[in-house]
């Protein structure tokens with residue numbers, strides 16, 4: 001960690017002093033857990049689950065996972081004693097701790113086109129890994145050779161880009177994949193969550209992917225944004241931390257700041 005990053009962290013945690021409620025927004029894959037080609041085996045890094053449990057027990061932080069996955073996948077992966085709120089599908093879906101669920105919908109004409117593409121990709125996944133989502137379709141090429149990845153990307157763009165022009169549909173680029181989708185992105189999710197908090201409450205967002213950049217932008221002037229990633233990259237985030245050591249360090253500081261009166 002650079003001295004500059006350490007200063008920014010210290011300044012951020014100093015804002016906990018007045019006992020206000022805090023907001024902690026967390027991406028899951030790549031941020032709390034290492035990537036796995038089979039995403040159902042992506043467990044949090046050692047120590048993370050315990051730290052998150054500690055933050056929950058303090059009862060001072062509203063903690064929300066904001067993920068590209070369907071929201072219901074997160075609770076079994078995190079295995080916390082108390083369920084937490086999850087915004088799934090990059091923010092298009094909201095799953096409350098009590099089980100209530102909201103999902104953004106597309107206009108009928110758009111939905112029909114999307115369904116046709118879905119059927120097409122089920123028959124032919126273009127050499128990639130097709131993921132069928134409630135609000136869209138995703139093509140992954142993580143783990144493929146550079147040459148194969150390029151070919152899958154070209155085929156995917158040829159199918160997705162014309163449809164992205166339709167009302168209610170948008171492309172979402174992420175590392176090693178492309179999504180065609182309906183609804184809020186992570187920036188919209190972060191904004192909506194911030195709007196539900198007191199303006200003086202400490203707030204932070206931790207993420208690793210290109211899709212998290214929109215949330216980093218949304219945090220500007222309102223909270224701390226952290227690029228949590230092994231390698232640095234051009235980013236809108238305030239600081240860059242490396243998981244798992246610096247992630248655990250951050251969460252530990254959060255627990256410590258939250259225990260102050």
Ligand SMILES: [Mg+2]
Nearest residue numbers: 027029030209
């Ligand atoms: Mg991620």
